[in-house]
Amino acid sequence: xxxxxxxxxxxxxxxxxxxxxxxxxxxxxxxxxxxxxxxxxxxxxxxxxxxxxxxxxxxxxxxxxxxxxxxxxxxxxxxxxxxxxxxxxxxxxxxxxxxxxxxxxxxxxxxxxxxxxxxxxxxxxxxxxxxxxxxxxxxxxxxxxxxxxxxxxxxxxxxxxxxxxxxxxxxxxxxxxxxxxxxxxxxxxxxxxxxxxxxxxxxxxxxxxxxxxxxxxxxxxxxxxxxxxxxxxxxxxxxxxxxxxxxxxxxxxxxxxxxxxxxxxxxxxxxxxxxxxxxxxxxxxxxxxxxxxxxxxxxxxxxxxxxxxxxxxxxxxxxxxxxxxxxxxxxxxxxxxxxxxxxxxxxxxxxxxxxxxxxxxxxxxxxxxxxxxxxxxxxxxxxxxxxxxxxxxxxxxxxxxxxxxxxxxxxxxxxxxxxxxxxxxxxxxxxxxxxxxxxxxxxxxxxxxxxxxxxxxxxxxxxxxxxxxxxxxxxxxxxxxxxxxxxxxxxxxxxxxxxxxxxxxxxxxxxxxxxxxxxxxxxxxxxxxxxxxxxxxxxxxxxxxxxxxxxxxxxxxxxxxxxxxxxxxxxxxxxxxxxxxxxxxxxxxxxxxxxxxxxxxxxxxxxxxxxxxxxxxxxxxxxxxxxxxxxxxxxxxxx
Amino acid sequence: xxxxxxxxxxxxxxxxxxxxxxxxxxxxxxxxxxxxxxxxxxxxxxxxxxxxxxxxxxxxxxxxxxxxxxxxxxxxxxxxxxxxxxxxxxxxxxxxxxxxxxxxxxxxxxxxxxxxxxxxxxxxxxxxxxxxxxxxxxxxxxxxxxxxxxxxxxxxxxxxxxxxxxxxxxxxxxxxxxxxxxxxxxxxxxxxxxxxxxxxxxxxxxxxxxxxxxxxxxxxxxxxxxxxxxxxxxxxxxxxxxxxxxxxxxxxxxxxxxxxxxxxxxxxxxxxxxxxxxxxxxxxxxxxxxxxxxxxx
Numbered sequence: 001x002x003x004x005x006x007x008x009x010x011x012x013x014x015x016x017x018x019x020x021x022x023x024x025x026x027x028x029x030x031x032x033x034x035x036x037x038x039x040x041x042x043x044x045x046x047x048x049x050x051x052x053x054x055x056x057x058x059x060x061x062x063x064x065x066x067x068x069x070x071x072x073x074x075x076x077x078x079x080x081x082x083x084x085x086x087x088x089x090x091x092x093x094x095x096x097x098x099x100x101x102x103x104x105x106x107x108x109x110x111x112x113x114x115x116x117x118x119x120x121x122x123x124x125x126x127x128x129x130x131x132x133x134x135x136x137x138x139x140x141x142x143x144x145x146x147x148x149x150x151x152x153x154x155x156x157x158x159x160x161x162x163x164x165x166x167x168x169x170x171x172x173x174x175x176x177x178x179x180x181x182x183x184x185x186x187x188x189x190x191x192x193x194x195x196x197x198x199x200x201x202x203x204x205x206x207x208x209x210x211x212x213x214x215x216x217x218x219x220x221x222x223x224x225x226x227x228x229x230x231x232x233x234x235x236x237x238x239x240x241x242x243x244x245x246x247x248x249x250x251x252x253x254x255x256x257x258x259x260x261x262x263x264x265x266x267x268x269x270x271x272x273x274x275x276x277x278x279x280x281x282x283x284x285x286x287x288x289x290x291x292x293x294x295x296x297x298x299x300x301x302x303x304x305x306x307x308x309x310x311x312x313x314x315x316x317x318x319x320x321x322x323x324x325x326x327x328x329x330x331x332x333x334x335x336x337x338x339x340x341x342x343x344x345x346x347x348x349x350x351x352x353x354x355x356x357x358x359x360x361x362x363x364x365x366x367x368x369x370x371x372x373x374x375x376x377x378x379x380x381x382x383x384x385x386x387x388x389x390x391x392x393x394x395x396x397x398x399x400x401x402x403x404x405x406x407x408x409x410x411x412x413x414x415x416x417x418x419x420x421x422x423x424x425x426x427x428x429x430x431x432x433x434x435x436x437x438x439x440x441x442x443x444x445x446x447x448x449x450x451x452x453x454x455x456x457x458x459x460x461x462x463x464x465x466x467x468x469x470x471x472x473x474x475x476x477x478x479x480x481x482x483x484x485x486x487x488x489x490x491x492x493x494x495x496x497x498x499x500x501x502x503x504x505x506x507x508x509x510x511x512x513x514x515x516x517x518x519x520x521x522x523x524x525x526x527x528x529x530x531x532x533x534x535x536x537x538x539x540x541x542x543x544x545x546x547x548x549x550x551x552x553x554x555x556x557x558x559x560x561x562x563x564x565x566x567x568x569x570x571x572x573x574x575x576x577x578x579x580x581x582x583x584x585x586x587x588x589x590x591x592x593x594x595x596x597x598x599x600x601x602x603x604x605x606x607x608x609x610x611x612x613x614x615x616x617x618x619x620x621x622x623x624x625x626x627x628x629x630x631x632x633x634x635x636x637x638x639x
Numbered sequence: 640x641x642x643x644x645x646x647x648x649x650x651x652x653x654x655x656x657x658x659x660x661x662x663x664x665x666x667x668x669x670x671x672x673x674x675x676x677x678x679x680x681x682x683x684x685x686x687x688x689x690x691x692x693x694x695x696x697x698x699x700x701x702x703x704x705x706x707x708x709x710x711x712x713x714x715x716x717x718x719x720x721x722x723x724x725x726x727x728x729x730x731x732x733x734x735x736x737x738x739x740x741x742x743x744x745x746x747x748x749x750x751x752x753x754x755x756x757x758x759x760x761x762x763x764x765x766x767x768x769x770x771x772x773x774x775x776x777x778x779x780x781x782x783x784x785x786x787x788x789x790x791x792x793x794x795x796x797x798x799x800x801x802x803x804x805x806x807x808x809x810x811x812x813x814x815x816x817x818x819x820x821x822x823x824x825x826x827x828x829x830x831x832x833x834x835x836x837x838x839x840x841x842x843x844x845x846x847x848x849x850x851x852x853x854x855x856x857x858x859x860x861x862x863x864x865x866x867x868x869x870x871x872x873x874x875x876x877x878x879x880x881x882x883x884x885x886x887x888x889x890x891x892x893x894x895x896x897x898x899x900x901x902x903x904x905x906x907x908x909x910x911x912x913x914x915x916x917x918x919x920x921x922x923x924x925x926x927x928x929x930x931x932x933x934x935x936x
Binding site for chain 2: 008009012013015016019021
């Protein structure tokens, strides 16, 4: 018969542990390098550094997993995850080291106040335990919230959650224990060793087991109580009921409503006039001037918080393929510093950060033939979602070489590449029409560049390799670039009347150039089975303005409405006979369609279009990053 | 395992030879007078220093030096530690202290040489220990070792421990007080042995810290087993009078015989675990801990 355990032995064991016997492994790691420091502060610094190292090793990988779920596009590969974990490990090492040092010094300072009192030993241990508890609880709170963030990416089993929480509790106890031990060591090295008698066990099982259990269930409560992110349901299959309409979406950025109206009234914009003759909905854009963000909102039918493209200028982190989107104002100083240190470098928003499919991707997934040219954040181009001539395609066609998802399908790149020189020559010839006869200098160059880009994009859109798609989408940036170059200058001063008049004339001439370019795309006569959707935005102007969406064709009503930016995507998809997702921010603007069309084609709905799939690529995109940023800088998009 | 590990014997022999050289044999002693056998101080020093002994502390110095790289420079430190230990035993056994009749299987030094000579011999050994360190090592290392050993002997070491032990005899003391006495009388010299070995081999701070953790646990385990043997052992086994600590509070008073044995084993396991950074190189030190955990002598 087994002898029952002697309670005295357990008691002595705890006392021995309090005296530094038996349980020295963690203490040795934390205090090992510090033990021979002659100064108490040096001991605290060395022990804090070791605690920081421990925290970095334990928390860095955890934080990388959480950040991956929270920042789409940041981690694109296993290597990215490792590099990010290393960065975060260093960050946590420094932060935890500083927190530990503060907790150690504060705890020791509090304990020293009662150094002369009889109960110093007990008080010191209680304060040390409190310091350790605070650090441990802080760590546990962070890890619990981190896991909640990680769970947003998908539901986890109860077993996994339990295991992760147990690890979180263990990490927290470890760090808290390290702080507690170091506070006592600090006091001992401060000349109070003789006063530090055991009175409160340092690591009693009777205390640790309930504490661990309490921590575990507390963390579980945080996990359950904290608000969760949206879990995307699986998208249902999309069934198209053909409407007999092809849709051409023309997006013109930088359109000023008053200038457009004035020129239309003067009869100088016949194509615009024709496109605006039927259904027109005015769209307020909440003074949002970031083109990548606004045009992605239009393309996805979701606000930036959902679609994920928050700013035109993003940052690549050194060593990572993925990117950060520091859109908050407070980030500018930080990114300036990290750019200077070469930890980050600027790059342009891409489809890697877009979480929601654009309307042309939905149409392609529904089985329609879709083609998109030069829309924001279309790079990298998916191979299986129709024709995509991305916003990096012109750069790739100019540079040549192996493409990195700039154009899809890949076979189209070779075809376009062989005709590139002729296309550029045609565009250059056409761009002359955009220039004032006596134009010269930088402004003339900007106008010429813009016109060449717009002419090239129109030319690409009419390329025979694109065939006759059910949906053709074209984004024309030229007017915004010209308007920005002519009227936005860094000094912010006003222009003299004569200069302003000249520039206004140049701008008006560019409107006519765009109008003429649209003729190349659309012809002069209406096409019966074609619905043209003109979408405009005021561009990057200081003064507030509104954009509009205009439908023209046999299925368009003659009407004036107001609409949100997010209404364009469902309206275009409805025009094509694709069901509209209920989780879009807006519904289809059915009032823009003729009564006959609306009666014949009631809006059909599906629950969701789901999330956008990430695009597998062989390249990193990095070689064109610098080119892209320089191009954007030269066009006035970034400074 | 209750017998010394096999690797111990060569170490013991080497240490014994070195100790012989540390305190060489004296000329024949002058004629004695009175009731006490006349003998020189040197004879008294040799009597205790060279008496049959396990040489645990000296071997600990050598093993710790070896694990840190080389034990080629460790012997003077090992001899110094043994000399300090022997002097402490002589003083500890005095009538004014423990009044012990037997030590290492023989009559205690004061029974052989008288109290005055024993006191002088004890101081002689102490001085020889420090002098030996100063003579055998360069200034920097000898300075470190002398400081280390004087701390082990001094006011937070053997002297303080023995004083508290004497004052605590026949008094009820707390566990904390008992631990402090044990630490000062035994643990501190164990830790100093380990640290001295590491220092002579140029061990890193981490090496020193790891070996200090090992020695700290081992030292207490050694003393716990000593308390245990005083209760359960025989004079033949231990070489000294048993039940001498009946008037004292010992580890066994707090935990019982089985509890003391269990805690001693646990301390030795912790000591072994502390050596993990050294890997296989720590095999002999682990064997030493195993011996301490199960020793019967």
